[in-house]
Amino acid sequence: MHTDLESQRTVASLLRDLPEDAAPPYGWREFQRRARTPARASPRLLYGAALATALVVLVASGALAIRLAAPDSRAVRLAPAAPPAVFSSQDRTSPRELPQIRAAEAGADRWLASLPSEPLLVRVGTRAAVTTLEDRIAQVDDLLSAQRADRAPPAHLLALQQQRLQLVDSLAQVRYAETLADASR
Amino acid sequence: MTRLSEIGVAAELRARACAGDEAARAEIYAALAPATFGLIRRLIGRRAAAEDVFQETMMTCFERLAEFRAEAPLGAWLRQIALSRCFMYLRHPWRRARLCLESAADAAAPAGLALVTTGIAPEALDLERALATLTPTARAVVWMYEVEGYSHAEIAGAFGRSVSFSKSQLARAHARLRAWYEPEEARQPCTPI
Numbered sequence: 001m002h003t004d005l006e007s008q009r010t011v012a013s014l015l016r017d018l019p020e021d022a023a024p025p026y027g028w029r030e031f032q033r034r035a036r037t038p039a040r041a042s043p044r045l046l047y048g049a050a051l052a053t054a055l056v057v058l059v060a061s062g063a064l065a066i067r068l069a070a071p072d073s074r075a076v077r078l079a080p081a082a083p084p085a086v087f088s089s090q091d092r093t094s095p096r097e098l099p100q101i102r103a104a105e106a107g108a109d110r111w112l113a114s115l116p117s118e119p120l121l122v123r124v125g126t127r128a129a130v131t132t133l134e135d136r137i138a139q140v141d142d143l144l145s146a147q148r149a150d151r152a153p154p155a156h157l158l159a160l161q162q163q164r165l166q167l168v169d170s171l172a173q174v175r176y177a178e179t180l181a182d183a184s185r
Numbered sequence: 186m187t188r189l190s191e192i193g194v195a196a197e198l199r200a201r202a203c204a205g206d207e208a209a210r211a212e213i214y215a216a217l218a219p220a221t222f223g224l225i226r227r228l229i230g231r232r233a234a235a236e237d238v239f240q241e242t243m244m245t246c247f248e249r250l251a252e253f254r255a256e257a258p259l260g261a262w263l264r265q266i267a268l269s270r271c272f273m274y275l276r277h278p279w280r281r282a283r284l285c286l287e288s289a290a291d292a293a294a295p296a297g298l299a300l301v302t303t304g305i306a307p308e309a310l311d312l313e314r315a316l317a318t319l320t321p322t323a324r325a326v327v328w329m330y331e332v333e334g335y336s337h338a339e340i341a342g343a344f345g346r347s348v349s350f351s352k353s354q355l356a357r358a359h360a361r362l363r364a365w366y367e368p369e370e371a372r373q374p375c376t377p378i
Contacts, residue, residue: 007359007363008359008363011312011331011359011362011363012331012332014312015312015316015327015328015331015332016331016332018312018313018316018332019223020188020189020219020220020223020224022219022220022222022223022226023219023222024218024219024221024222024239025222025232025235025236025239026236028210028211028214028215031214031218031240031243034240035240035244135277138273138276138277138345139273142269142272142273142276145269146265146266146269149265149269150249150252150265151252152252
Protein backbone atom coordinates (compact mmCIF):
# COMPACT_ATOMS: atom_id res chain seq x y z
CA MET A 1 0.00 0.00 0.00
CA HIS A 2 1.33 3.43 -0.96
CA THR A 3 0.24 6.95 -0.15
CA ASP A 4 0.03 9.44 -3.00
CA LEU A 5 3.17 11.17 -1.76
CA GLU A 6 5.13 7.92 -1.56
CA SER A 7 4.03 7.03 -5.08
CA GLN A 8 5.04 10.48 -6.29
CA ARG A 9 8.50 10.04 -4.77
CA THR A 10 8.82 6.59 -6.31
CA VAL A 11 7.84 7.89 -9.73
CA ALA A 12 10.23 10.82 -9.38
CA SER A 13 13.06 8.49 -8.40
CA LEU A 14 12.35 6.18 -11.35
CA LEU A 15 12.25 9.16 -13.69
CA ARG A 16 15.71 10.21 -12.53
CA ASP A 17 16.99 6.69 -13.15
CA LEU A 18 15.78 6.53 -16.74
CA PRO A 19 18.65 6.36 -19.22
CA GLU A 20 19.27 9.46 -21.29
CA ASP A 21 20.96 7.92 -24.29
CA ALA A 22 18.95 7.52 -27.46
CA ALA A 23 20.25 6.61 -30.85
CA PRO A 24 20.99 9.94 -32.56
CA PRO A 25 18.72 10.55 -35.55
CA TYR A 26 21.62 10.78 -37.98
CA GLY A 27 25.37 10.77 -38.13
CA TRP A 28 27.93 13.54 -38.47
CA ARG A 29 27.79 13.71 -42.27
CA GLU A 30 24.04 14.15 -42.35
CA PHE A 31 24.32 16.75 -39.59
CA GLN A 32 26.79 18.70 -41.71
CA ARG A 33 24.58 18.42 -44.78
CA ARG A 34 21.58 19.81 -42.83
CA ALA A 35 23.73 22.52 -41.29
CA ARG A 36 24.52 23.86 -44.75
CA THR A 37 20.78 24.49 -45.35
CA PRO A 38 20.42 28.24 -44.77
CA ALA A 39 17.23 28.22 -42.62
CA ARG A 40 18.63 29.58 -39.34
CA ALA A 41 17.21 31.69 -36.56
CA SER A 42 18.72 35.05 -37.40
CA PRO A 43 17.51 35.23 -41.01
CA ARG A 44 14.13 34.05 -39.77
CA LEU A 45 14.02 36.90 -37.27
CA LEU A 46 14.92 39.37 -40.00
CA TYR A 47 12.24 37.91 -42.23
CA GLY A 48 9.80 38.15 -39.32
CA ALA A 49 10.62 41.81 -38.74
CA ALA A 50 10.06 42.57 -42.43
CA LEU A 51 6.80 40.63 -42.38
CA ALA A 52 5.68 42.43 -39.23
CA THR A 53 6.40 45.82 -40.78
CA ALA A 54 4.43 44.91 -43.89
CA LEU A 55 1.50 43.74 -41.76
CA VAL A 56 1.60 46.95 -39.70
CA VAL A 57 1.40 49.05 -42.84
CA LEU A 58 -1.42 46.90 -44.21
CA VAL A 59 -3.51 46.99 -41.04
CA ALA A 60 -2.90 50.69 -40.42
CA SER A 61 -3.97 51.51 -44.00
CA GLY A 62 -7.10 49.39 -43.54
CA ALA A 63 -7.99 51.08 -40.27
CA LEU A 64 -7.41 54.52 -41.81
CA ALA A 65 -9.58 53.65 -44.81
CA ILE A 66 -12.37 52.49 -42.52
CA ARG A 67 -12.20 55.68 -40.48
CA LEU A 68 -12.21 57.93 -43.55
CA ALA A 69 -15.09 56.02 -45.14
CA ALA A 70 -17.33 56.16 -42.08
CA PRO A 71 -16.57 59.12 -39.81
CA ASP A 72 -18.36 58.67 -36.52
CA SER A 73 -18.16 60.80 -33.41
CA ARG A 74 -18.51 57.63 -31.30
CA ALA A 75 -15.21 56.38 -32.73
CA VAL A 76 -13.45 59.49 -31.55
CA ARG A 77 -15.05 59.18 -28.15
CA LEU A 78 -14.09 55.50 -27.67
CA ALA A 79 -10.72 55.56 -29.38
CA PRO A 80 -7.75 55.06 -27.05
CA ALA A 81 -4.89 57.49 -26.72
CA ALA A 82 -2.21 57.01 -29.37
CA PRO A 83 0.66 54.72 -28.33
CA PRO A 84 3.73 56.44 -26.91
CA ALA A 85 6.26 57.52 -29.50
CA VAL A 86 8.93 54.87 -29.08
CA PHE A 87 11.00 56.02 -32.04
CA SER A 88 11.63 59.40 -33.56
CA SER A 89 12.56 59.49 -37.24
CA GLN A 90 16.32 59.10 -36.65
CA ASP A 91 15.98 56.61 -33.74
CA ARG A 92 15.32 53.65 -36.00
CA THR A 93 18.77 53.90 -37.46
CA SER A 94 20.84 55.30 -34.58
CA PRO A 95 21.85 53.09 -31.63
CA ARG A 96 20.36 53.74 -28.19
CA GLU A 97 21.48 53.05 -24.65
CA LEU A 98 20.00 50.19 -22.64
CA PRO A 99 18.21 52.39 -20.02
CA GLN A 100 16.53 54.36 -22.84
CA ILE A 101 15.40 51.15 -24.50
CA ARG A 102 14.04 49.74 -21.23
CA ALA A 103 12.19 52.99 -20.47
CA ALA A 104 10.63 53.03 -23.94
CA GLU A 105 9.67 49.34 -23.60
CA ALA A 106 8.09 49.98 -20.19
CA GLY A 107 6.04 52.84 -21.68
CA ALA A 108 4.87 50.68 -24.60
CA ASP A 109 4.08 47.76 -22.25
CA ARG A 110 2.00 50.03 -19.99
CA TRP A 111 0.14 51.36 -23.00
CA LEU A 112 -0.52 47.85 -24.33
CA ALA A 113 -1.76 46.76 -20.89
CA SER A 114 -4.24 49.67 -20.88
CA LEU A 115 -5.96 48.39 -24.05
CA PRO A 116 -8.97 46.07 -23.93
CA SER A 117 -7.72 42.49 -24.08
CA GLU A 118 -9.29 41.71 -27.45
CA PRO A 119 -11.92 43.45 -29.62
CA LEU A 120 -15.38 41.89 -29.87
CA LEU A 121 -14.99 41.38 -33.59
CA VAL A 122 -11.57 40.35 -34.81
CA ARG A 123 -10.13 40.37 -38.30
CA VAL A 124 -8.10 37.36 -39.29
CA GLY A 125 -5.31 39.48 -40.82
CA THR A 126 -5.00 41.66 -37.74
CA ARG A 127 -5.03 38.70 -35.36
CA ALA A 128 -2.37 37.00 -37.48
CA ALA A 129 -0.24 40.15 -37.25
CA VAL A 130 -0.69 40.34 -33.47
CA THR A 131 0.07 36.63 -33.04
CA THR A 132 3.12 36.83 -35.27
CA LEU A 133 4.49 39.81 -33.37
CA GLU A 134 3.83 38.23 -29.98
CA ASP A 135 5.53 35.11 -31.23
CA ARG A 136 8.58 37.06 -32.41
CA ILE A 137 8.77 38.91 -29.09
CA ALA A 138 8.68 35.57 -27.25
CA GLN A 139 11.47 34.26 -29.48
CA VAL A 140 13.63 37.31 -28.85
CA ASP A 141 12.92 36.96 -25.11
CA ASP A 142 14.11 33.37 -25.23
CA LEU A 143 17.17 34.37 -27.17
CA LEU A 144 17.89 37.17 -24.67
CA SER A 145 17.58 34.76 -21.74
CA ALA A 146 19.93 32.29 -23.40
CA GLN A 147 22.44 35.01 -24.28
CA ARG A 148 22.35 36.45 -20.77
CA ALA A 149 22.87 33.00 -19.28
CA ASP A 150 25.86 32.53 -21.57
CA ARG A 151 27.23 35.98 -20.75
CA ALA A 152 27.07 37.22 -24.31
CA PRO A 153 28.83 40.50 -25.15
CA PRO A 154 26.83 43.62 -24.11
CA ALA A 155 26.70 44.85 -27.71
CA HIS A 156 24.95 41.65 -28.73
CA LEU A 157 22.43 41.97 -25.90
CA LEU A 158 21.84 45.61 -26.79
CA ALA A 159 21.12 44.69 -30.40
CA LEU A 160 18.61 42.06 -29.30
CA GLN A 161 17.00 44.51 -26.87
CA GLN A 162 16.72 47.06 -29.67
CA GLN A 163 15.13 44.42 -31.88
CA ARG A 164 12.66 43.58 -29.13
CA LEU A 165 11.77 47.25 -28.76
CA GLN A 166 11.04 47.49 -32.49
CA LEU A 167 8.75 44.48 -32.26
CA VAL A 168 6.94 45.87 -29.20
CA ASP A 169 6.52 49.17 -31.02
CA SER A 170 5.08 47.37 -34.06
CA LEU A 171 2.73 45.43 -31.80
CA ALA A 172 1.55 48.69 -30.20
CA GLN A 173 0.87 50.16 -33.65
CA VAL A 174 -1.12 47.11 -34.76
CA ARG A 175 -3.12 46.99 -31.52
CA TYR A 176 -3.82 50.72 -31.84
CA ALA A 177 -5.06 50.29 -35.40
CA GLU A 178 -7.14 47.32 -34.34
CA THR A 179 -8.72 49.23 -31.44
CA LEU A 180 -9.47 52.22 -33.68
CA ALA A 181 -11.10 49.98 -36.26
CA ASP A 182 -13.14 48.31 -33.53
CA ALA A 183 -14.25 51.63 -32.08
CA SER A 184 -15.33 52.93 -35.49
CA ARG A 185 -17.71 50.02 -36.10
CA MET B 186 24.18 5.05 -17.98
CA THR B 187 25.50 8.38 -19.30
CA ARG B 188 23.88 11.65 -18.27
CA LEU B 189 24.35 14.52 -20.66
CA SER B 190 25.38 16.90 -17.88
CA GLU B 191 28.27 14.58 -16.96
CA ILE B 192 29.78 14.20 -20.43
CA GLY B 193 33.03 16.08 -20.69
CA VAL B 194 35.34 16.62 -23.62
CA ALA B 195 39.11 16.96 -23.48
CA ALA B 196 40.34 20.56 -23.74
CA GLU B 197 42.68 19.61 -26.58
CA LEU B 198 39.81 18.10 -28.59
CA ARG B 199 37.70 21.18 -27.94
CA ALA B 200 40.51 23.48 -29.06
CA ARG B 201 40.87 21.51 -32.29
CA ALA B 202 37.12 21.70 -32.86
CA CYS B 203 37.15 25.46 -32.27
CA ALA B 204 39.93 25.74 -34.85
CA GLY B 205 37.65 24.05 -37.38
CA ASP B 206 39.07 20.51 -37.27
CA GLU B 207 36.33 18.32 -38.80
CA ALA B 208 37.51 15.13 -37.14
CA ALA B 209 37.44 16.77 -33.70
CA ARG B 210 33.95 18.10 -34.33
CA ALA B 211 32.76 14.69 -35.48
CA GLU B 212 34.20 13.18 -32.29
CA ILE B 213 32.40 15.71 -30.09
CA TYR B 214 29.21 15.11 -32.03
CA ALA B 215 29.51 11.35 -31.49
CA ALA B 216 30.06 11.85 -27.75
CA LEU B 217 27.21 14.30 -27.14
CA ALA B 218 24.55 13.52 -29.75
CA PRO B 219 22.97 10.40 -28.17
CA ALA B 220 22.23 11.94 -24.77
CA THR B 221 21.27 15.30 -26.32
CA PHE B 222 18.79 13.70 -28.68
CA GLY B 223 17.45 11.53 -25.85
CA LEU B 224 16.72 14.60 -23.73
CA ILE B 225 15.14 16.54 -26.60
CA ARG B 226 13.10 13.59 -27.80
CA ARG B 227 11.80 13.05 -24.28
CA LEU B 228 10.65 16.66 -23.97
CA ILE B 229 9.37 17.25 -27.50
CA GLY B 230 7.88 13.84 -28.21
CA ARG B 231 7.39 13.97 -31.98
CA ARG B 232 10.45 12.62 -33.74
CA ALA B 233 10.42 15.04 -36.69
CA ALA B 234 10.15 18.07 -34.41
CA ALA B 235 12.76 16.63 -32.06
CA GLU B 236 15.15 16.26 -35.00
CA ASP B 237 14.72 19.95 -35.89
CA VAL B 238 15.35 21.04 -32.31
CA PHE B 239 18.31 18.66 -32.08
CA GLN B 240 19.82 20.08 -35.29
CA GLU B 241 19.49 23.66 -34.01
CA THR B 242 20.93 22.67 -30.64
CA MET B 243 24.01 20.99 -32.12
CA MET B 244 24.55 23.85 -34.57
CA THR B 245 24.40 26.35 -31.72
CA CYS B 246 26.84 24.18 -29.80
CA PHE B 247 29.45 24.29 -32.56
CA GLU B 248 28.83 27.96 -33.36
CA ARG B 249 29.36 29.00 -29.76
CA LEU B 250 31.92 26.39 -28.72
CA ALA B 251 34.60 29.08 -28.40
CA GLU B 252 32.47 30.82 -25.75
CA PHE B 253 32.39 27.72 -23.52
CA ARG B 254 34.34 28.53 -20.35
CA ALA B 255 34.87 24.95 -19.12
CA GLU B 256 33.46 25.73 -15.67
CA ALA B 257 31.35 22.57 -15.98
CA PRO B 258 31.40 19.58 -18.35
CA LEU B 259 30.58 20.45 -21.95
CA GLY B 260 27.47 18.27 -21.68
CA ALA B 261 26.04 20.47 -18.90
CA TRP B 262 26.52 23.56 -21.08
CA LEU B 263 24.91 21.82 -24.06
CA ARG B 264 22.05 20.69 -21.84
CA GLN B 265 21.16 24.33 -21.13
CA ILE B 266 21.14 25.10 -24.85
CA ALA B 267 18.94 22.05 -25.52
CA LEU B 268 16.47 22.94 -22.76
CA SER B 269 16.26 26.53 -23.98
CA ARG B 270 15.54 25.30 -27.53
CA CYS B 271 12.89 22.88 -26.26
CA PHE B 272 11.16 25.66 -24.35
CA MET B 273 11.23 27.87 -27.43
CA TYR B 274 9.57 25.09 -29.36
CA LEU B 275 6.95 24.36 -26.71
CA ARG B 276 6.18 28.05 -26.19
CA HIS B 277 5.57 28.74 -29.88
CA PRO B 278 1.95 29.96 -30.24
CA TRP B 279 1.17 27.65 -33.16
CA ARG B 280 2.40 24.66 -31.20
CA ARG B 281 0.59 25.82 -28.08
CA ALA B 282 -2.64 25.89 -30.05
CA ARG B 283 -1.96 22.40 -31.36
CA LEU B 284 -1.06 21.15 -27.89
CA CYS B 285 -4.41 22.51 -26.61
CA LEU B 286 -6.15 20.37 -29.21
CA GLU B 287 -3.99 17.41 -28.25
CA SER B 288 -4.75 17.83 -24.57
CA ALA B 289 -8.47 17.69 -25.40
CA ALA B 290 -7.84 14.24 -26.79
CA ASP B 291 -5.49 13.53 -23.90
CA ALA B 292 -7.50 10.73 -22.38
CA ALA B 293 -7.44 8.80 -25.61
CA ALA B 294 -3.67 8.96 -26.00
CA PRO B 295 -2.36 5.76 -27.55
CA ALA B 296 -0.49 3.50 -25.19
CA GLY B 297 1.99 2.12 -27.65
CA LEU B 298 3.88 5.31 -28.53
CA ALA B 299 7.48 5.04 -29.66
CA LEU B 300 9.92 4.87 -26.77
CA VAL B 301 12.77 7.33 -26.47
CA THR B 302 15.31 4.83 -25.22
CA THR B 303 15.54 1.15 -25.92
CA GLY B 304 17.13 -1.78 -24.17
CA ILE B 305 16.22 -0.55 -20.68
CA ALA B 306 15.32 -2.53 -17.58
CA PRO B 307 11.76 -3.92 -17.53
CA GLU B 308 10.74 -1.89 -14.47
CA ALA B 309 11.70 1.33 -16.25
CA LEU B 310 9.93 0.28 -19.42
CA ASP B 311 6.45 0.87 -17.96
CA LEU B 312 7.41 4.35 -16.87
CA GLU B 313 8.96 5.09 -20.26
CA ARG B 314 5.72 4.03 -21.94
CA ALA B 315 3.68 6.10 -19.48
CA LEU B 316 5.84 9.15 -20.19
CA ALA B 317 5.22 8.72 -23.89
CA THR B 318 1.46 8.99 -23.34
CA LEU B 319 1.70 12.43 -21.65
CA THR B 320 1.23 15.61 -23.64
CA PRO B 321 4.54 17.34 -24.49
CA THR B 322 3.76 20.15 -22.03
CA ALA B 323 2.96 17.80 -19.14
CA ARG B 324 5.99 15.66 -19.97
CA ALA B 325 8.26 18.69 -20.07
CA VAL B 326 6.91 20.00 -16.76
CA VAL B 327 7.27 16.70 -14.90
CA TRP B 328 10.75 16.16 -16.37
CA MET B 329 11.95 19.67 -15.56
CA TYR B 330 10.60 19.50 -12.02
CA GLU B 331 11.51 15.96 -11.01
CA VAL B 332 14.71 15.34 -12.97
CA GLU B 333 16.25 18.70 -13.82
CA GLY B 334 15.36 20.24 -10.46
CA TYR B 335 13.58 23.32 -11.77
CA SER B 336 11.18 25.10 -9.40
CA HIS B 337 7.56 25.80 -10.31
CA ALA B 338 8.43 29.49 -10.66
CA GLU B 339 11.24 28.69 -13.11
CA ILE B 340 9.03 26.37 -15.16
CA ALA B 341 6.26 28.97 -15.22
CA GLY B 342 8.78 31.57 -16.39
CA ALA B 343 10.10 29.26 -19.10
CA PHE B 344 6.61 28.60 -20.44
CA GLY B 345 5.46 32.20 -19.94
CA ARG B 346 2.60 30.92 -17.78
CA SER B 347 1.54 31.08 -14.12
CA VAL B 348 2.93 29.02 -11.25
CA SER B 349 -0.44 27.32 -10.85
CA PHE B 350 -0.17 26.18 -14.49
CA SER B 351 3.08 24.40 -13.63
CA LYS B 352 1.60 22.87 -10.46
CA SER B 353 -1.53 21.62 -12.17
CA GLN B 354 0.44 20.17 -15.09
CA LEU B 355 2.71 18.36 -12.62
CA ALA B 356 -0.21 16.99 -10.61
CA ARG B 357 -1.96 15.74 -13.75
CA ALA B 358 1.24 14.19 -15.05
CA HIS B 359 1.84 12.40 -11.76
CA ALA B 360 -1.73 11.15 -11.68
CA ARG B 361 -1.31 9.66 -15.15
CA LEU B 362 2.09 8.19 -14.39
CA ARG B 363 0.79 6.61 -11.19
CA ALA B 364 -2.26 5.24 -12.93
CA TRP B 365 0.05 3.53 -15.35
CA TYR B 366 2.71 2.50 -12.91
CA GLU B 367 0.60 1.39 -9.98
CA PRO B 368 -2.73 -0.48 -9.99
CA GLU B 369 -5.59 1.59 -8.52
CA GLU B 370 -6.35 -0.89 -5.74
CA ALA B 371 -2.79 -0.54 -4.40
CA ARG B 372 -3.14 3.23 -3.92
CA GLN B 373 -4.09 4.93 -0.69
CA PRO B 374 -4.80 8.68 -0.32
CA CYS B 375 -2.62 10.82 1.96
CA THR B 376 -5.61 11.84 4.10
CA PRO B 377 -7.49 8.95 5.70
CA ILE B 378 -11.19 9.04 4.82
